Amino acid sequence: MIHCDGLCLQLTHRPVLADVTWHIEAGSVWGIIGPPASGKSVLAKTLCGLFTPRQGRLIVDGVDLPGLPEPDRVRVRRKMGMLFQNNALFDFLRVLENVAFPLARQNPKMPQDELVARAQERLRAVGLSGSEEKWPSELSGGMKKRVGIARATICNAPVLIYDEPTAGLDPVTTSKIYDLLTGLRQKHASTVIAISSDIPALRHFVDHILFLHQGRIRYCGPESGLEACEDPVVYQFVRGQTEGPL
Amino acid sequence: MISNFFASVGAFVLGMVEAFFQALSIAGRTFRGVFHPKGRARGEVLHQMYQIGNRSLLFVTVTLGALGMVLVFQVCLQINKITGDQSQVGPEFIRGMVHAFVPILTAMMLATRVGAGIAAEIGSMTVTEQVDALRMTGVDPVDYLIVPRFLASMIMTLVLGIYATVIVVLAGALMAHTAFDVNYNVFFVFEKITWGDLGVGLTKLVVHGGAIPIVSGYCGLSTTGGSEGVGTATTRAVINSSLTVIILDFVISAIGLMTVQSGT
Amino acid sequence: MAGNFFAAVGASVLNLCAEVGGILTLLFRVLICLLPPRFDLDETWRNLHKMGVRSVPIIVLTAFFTGGIMVIQAAVFVKKFGATSLVGWGAGYAVFREIGPMLLGLMFSGRVGSNNTAELGTMVVTEQIDGLRALSIDPVRYLIVPRVLSMIVMLFLLTILGDVVAIVGAALFGTVLADVSLASFWVSFSQNVHVADVTHGLIKAAVFGFIVALTSCHFGITVKGGAVGVGRAVNNAVVAAALGIVLSDYLLTYALP
Numbered sequence: 001m002i003h004c005d006g007l008c009l010q011l012t013h014r015p016v017l018a019d020v021t022w023h024i025e026a027g028s029v030w031g032i033i034g035p036p037a038s039g040k041s042v043l044a045k046t047l048c049g050l051f052t053p054r055q056g057r058l059i060v061d062g063v064d065l066p067g068l069p070e071p072d073r074v075r076v077r078r079k080m081g082m083l084f085q086n087n088a089l090f091d092f093l094r095v096l097e098n099v100a101f102p103l104a105r106q107n108p109k110m111p112q113d114e115l116v117a118r119a120q121e122r123l124r125a126v127g128l129s130g131s132e133e134k135w136p137s138e139l140s141g142g143m144k145k146r147v148g149i150a151r152a153t154i155c156n157a158p159v160l161i162y163d164e165p166t167a168g169l170d171p172v173t174t175s176k177i178y179d180l181l182t183g184l185r186q187k188h189a190s191t192v193i194a195i196s197s198d199i200p201a202l203r204h205f206v207d208h209i210l211f212l213h214q215g216r217i218r219y220c221g222p223e224s225g226l227e228a229c230e231d232p233v234v235y236q237f238v239r240g241q242t243e244g245p246l
Numbered sequence: 247m248i249s250n251f252f253a254s255v256g257a258f259v260l261g262m263v264e265a266f267f268q269a270l271s272i273a274g275r276t277f278r279g280v281f282h283p284k285g286r287a288r289g290e291v292l293h294q295m296y297q298i299g300n301r302s303l304l305f306v307t308v309t310l311g312a313l314g315m316v317l318v319f320q321v322c323l324q325i326n327k328i329t330g331d332q333s334q335v336g337p338e339f340i341r342g343m344v345h346a347f348v349p350i351l352t353a354m355m356l357a358t359r360v361g362a363g364i365a366a367e368i369g370s371m372t373v374t375e376q377v378d379a380l381r382m383t384g385v386d387p388v389d390y391l392i393v394p395r396f397l398a399s400m401i402m403t404l405v406l407g408i409y410a411t412v413i414v415v416l417a418g419a420l421m422a423h424t425a426f427d428v429n430y431n432v433f434f435v436f437e438k439i440t441w442g443d444l445g446v447g448l449t450k451l452v453v454h455g456g457a458i459p460i461v462s463g464y465c466g467l468s469t470t471g472g473s474e475g476v477g478t479a480t481t482r483a484v485i486n487s488s489l490t491v492i493i494l495d496f497v498i499s500a501i502g503l504m505t506v507q508s509g510t
Numbered sequence: 511m512a513g514n515f516f517a518a519v520g521a522s523v524l525n526l527c528a529e530v531g532g533i534l535t536l537l538f539r540v541l542i543c544l545l546p547p548r549f550d551l552d553e554t555w556r557n558l559h560k561m562g563v564r565s566v567p568i569i570v571l572t573a574f575f576t577g578g579i580m581v582i583q584a585a586v587f588v589k590k591f592g593a594t595s596l597v598g599w600g601a602g603y604a605v606f607r608e609i610g611p612m613l614l615g616l617m618f619s620g621r622v623g624s625n626n627t628a629e630l631g632t633m634v635v636t637e638q639i640d641g642l643r644a645l646s647i648d649p650v651r652y653l654i655v656p657r658v659l660s661m662i663v664m665l666f667l668l669t670i671l672g673d674v675v676a677i678v679g680a681a682l683f684g685t686v687l688a689d690v691s692l693a694s695f696w697v698s699f700s701q702n703v704h705v706a707d708v709t710h711g712l713i714k715a716a717v718f719g720f721i722v723a724l725t726s727c728h729f730g731i732t733v734k735g736g737a738v739g740v741g742r743a744v745n746n747a748v749v750a751a752a753l754g755i756v757l758s759d760y761l762l763t764y765a766l767p
Contacts, residue, residue, distance in 0.1 A: 251566070254563075254566060254567055255566070255567045255570055255571075257567075258567030258568070258571075259567070259571070305749060305752075305753065308753060308756070308757070309752065309753065309756040312756045312759070312760040313756060313759075313760075315760060316608065316759055316760050316763045317608070319763055319764070320604075320607060320608060320763065324603065342583065346579075346583050350579070354613070354616055355752060357620075358616065358619070358620060358748045358752050359745070359748070359749050359752075362624065362741075362744055362745040362748050362749075363745050365741070366740075366741025366742060366744060366745050367741070369737075369741055370737050370738045370741055373737050374737065472737060473631070473632050473635045473636075473736055473737035473739075474628065474629075474632040474740075475737075476628075476737045476738070476740050476741045477624075477627070477628020477629070477631055477632055477740045477741065477744055478625075478628060479741075480624055480628065480740075480741050480744040480745065481620070481621065481624040481625045481628055481744065484620035484621075484744075484748055485568060485617070485620045485621050485624075488572075488616065488617060488620050489571065489572065489617075492572060492575050492576065492579070496575045496578050496579050496582070499579055499582040499583070500578075500582060500687060503582055503687065504687075
């Protein structure tokens, strides 16, 4: 479904991704983990075409994404839904309008009541019925994340990317969010990529793990094989040890 | 020391040239966006017009009223020393206001107020990834964010400029009357204004009005780095818009001088 | 509906009073630190450099084109009355007394003032100001007073530089656009422009520096609300400084000879 080959990316003259080669099959569930500032969010945004790699190939559903000019990348992005690290809710729109926004953009001819009905259904699915008229600034952290998830999933995109879906949330809310994500995934059999620093909760959710450190892949494989990995960085990180290369 | 001075000015100019070309590409996309509205939010232009116009009204009134009085005071003071004939002050003042001072002063005031506002708004959206989210849903940020502000600013700068001219002339007349006993009839003489003057003044207002959102929007979209980044972007927007306004004003004045205004 | 209107106006007025009050309070605290003068010299030196040296390019550019604009306006008169001998005088008079201090003050406010507000605002948002207080360092003495002094000194010096560049620009554009020879420009300038005109402008510059300093520091220190708050504070600071500059220009024009 998504294939990267030797991706290299620089931001303001600093290398952020180096030689990333990764193949994501349709329907698989991946987790991206690693120390802070390893390039996890940057990789996720590169897969959406929000960043353009300097080198390497990126094929998304048969299309060479970096080769497309910006206006044409929209065709590919329609197949993806993204939850941003800071939610990125539009602070000039209410919750309902935020959730309906991607759907309205993709289907300019869809009648207003259908848009509203779909958005309300999404909000119900994430447990936020009744919050339609609120402004994003009036929501708590957990609520914002859930609105972000509703917005990311409203178009039933085949690829879903969640950047830190449970960052800063208490354990109870974290479980609820992962239950929600699992339910969504089962309903639509989508390909899912989740970035998280909460390793134990993430590992219950995903089948495969990608470990990034300083822009390079240290481990790429099934979730169950993580303990057996001999790379010193991965070894130290997975066990939470203070001594080692990190 | 001298070479350092020239080096720093030179480096600054080169930096501006690079930014200029990037801003030019945004300008190009903005113009295209005006003629191909692709499902822009309804009423966004009107909303922006309200933001720019209503909220700058008091500011423009106070600043241009005060400036009008100051300028008339200075001019009358000098005339008193030289010829004592105040009868020419009114018509020349009004003429100078229309094609020269009101456009640039209004634009400078708006560059600070509106430019900072636009950069702060768009900059915060960039930093909180809202602009990325827009791109994800297929929206061109230039089209969605900058074009409405571009249209609104051109219209409102024109309107505010006309309003400011009225204020400045009234304030100047008041000053001339109270401090130098110039009769209102003598002051309010409009025959000296030519179509060329009007054309130059209106062109300046429209051009400045269009330039400010493009430059500040560009600064907002290229923000990086959190709250500090938003502050930096706002700063750059104010400086760059002001400088752009000054340079554009100079260019239009020069063109006006050589074409429409010679020998009047 | 009318009630809403009055409520909105009332709220704006109260808001305005709060800001003005805040600025006056800050002024008071700054003055206390100046008599007797006890403030951080290293910070002052650092600010002088940051605000002065890095503003030079923009001031030079602004002044150069301002001189040009002045000449273009004068050129219309020159063509009508043939008054080439007045261009030097006119440019000098206008630049030194009004346009120089005013436009340079506005550019300074845009460059240094907004930068200052953004810096202080970010320090508030990242809780560095609280950190200073926790170390029992008075933020006014350590941060604000050096900036105020630096801005007054720097705008004063930069206006001198700017005046010179503007006159040079005016002279150059005079030859190119208005057929005024450099010689006649210089003669007209030196015979009719007095030291009093220059000092009139420089006193204004110092006052404008003070105004930009106070407004930018006040809005920087009182930031609320993260990245959006910093942007809003810079916006307000720049507007307040512009208002302050224009109003004080008005008052000073009367008060000074």
